[in-house]
Amino acid sequence: MRLRRLLARGRALRDDRAGATAITTGLLMVVGLGFVGLGVDVGAAYNARRAAQNAADSAAFSGAAAAMGGDSDVALQARAVADRYGMVHGENGVTVEVNSPASSGAYVANPQAVEVIVTRPMKRFFAAFLGAEDGVVRARAVAVAGSAGDGCIMALNPSAGDTILINGGVTVTAAGCSVYSNSTSNRSMTMNGPSTVVAKSVELVGQLLRNGPSTITGPVNTGVPTVTDPYGDIGLPAYAHLPCETPSVISSGQTLNPQRKSIVVYCTGLTVQTLQTVTFNPGIYVVEGPLIFNGNVVVRGDGVTFVLTTRGAGPVPSVTINGASADIELSAPTSGPMAGILFYQDRRAGSGSNTFNGGSRARFRGALYFPKQTVVFNGGTDVTSGGCTQLIANRITFNGAARLAMDCAGMPLRGPGGSRTHLVE
Secondary structure (H helix, E strand, O other), X not given: OHHHHHHHHHHHHHHOOOOHHHHHHHHHHHHHHHHXXXXXXXXXXXXXXXXXXXXXXXXXXXXXXXXXXXXXXHHHHHHHHHHOOOOOOOOOOOEEEEEOOOOOOOOOOOOOEEEEEEEEEEOOOHHHHHXXXXXXXXXXXXXXXXXXXXXXXXXXXXOOOOOEEEOOOOEEEEEEEEEEEOOOOOOOEEEEOOEEEEEEEEEEOOOEEEEOOEEEEOOEEXXXXXXXXXXXXXXXXXXXXXXXXXXXXXXXXXXXXXXXXXXXXXXXXXXXOOOOEEEEOOEEEEEOOOEEEOOOOEEEEEOEEEEEOOOOOOOOOOEEEOOOOOEEEEEOOOOOOOOOEEEEEOOOOOOOEEEEOOOOEEEEEEEEEEEEEXXXXXXXXXXXXXXXXXXXXXXXXXXXXXXXXXXXXXXXXXXOOOEOOEEOO
């Protein structure tokens, strides 16, 4: 019954010739179109604002990353990124303002902050018929540049005492770089007797123990957060299919050339005997036995990595550099899977030590990476020549003077510590 009444009223409205219905309908359509137009303008404004904000965020982040890398023209980098979002500075009414430090907000005093303000016109559509003028979209972002890690000495053991041990009468110099220990022990670093550390800073998760007079040049920070192993994602090279090379004892004047995909394998170890002169051509040298450089040798190698590992169930080997007057100049590759790494010891290694004995003159350019074993420096080892030596080991003992530095232009070392570039506003 109710349905019949509704149908009857609909037919009456349809057949009405008085004109009031047409006027009402027309007015309602105008109102409806107005709401549609408002929705279109609001949607367009949202999209324009979102596009401008994406451009500002990416431009600020890239500008801060460029600042971290030492780029002096941060504005050029930021605007180049904004260009990719269609926000080209100076075109079509768009401006991309770049400030470092920020012009407002919480980072006005931070020289590492990069602020990007994107301004662009926004055209109105239906609202323009109502006399509204075109609008302006403004988006702002601030990013803070991270800091490159500066650690050139790092002990990874998370809990052992004497993780970094410096014995009496020894001076350890970390020229322009920092010393890190991840151990939570109250002997995270121990200094015995009249020992000295010269470093940009000493960063300890645990505590420092001094037994007798000692000197540290640079701030000592204890209770710091654990630092991630910078090479923890680097695995062993694929070499299982390769045959063994001979001889394992190298004769004088020999030049070694990796032939098989730049990898050569010495299954019984590799020894450079006393009074020998050997050149290692670029490549990866996999050593499945002891790696020994004896006294009075001359060793050269550019773009090389020594990988200490084993294919079997035997122990992972170690490296020993012996005696007086060993003259060694080695540098790591600057690209490829082992970029920046000069010595790499398999993480399957059990307890053991790698020894750099007294009197040797070693110029290492790259990372010495022994994540599961101890490295022992015994009297007189100097690894600072060349300016780019990084030592990362499970534990480190200095029984003799050692010098390391991180002046590493062109060498892609991963310094522990530092911070990442990040958006803050």
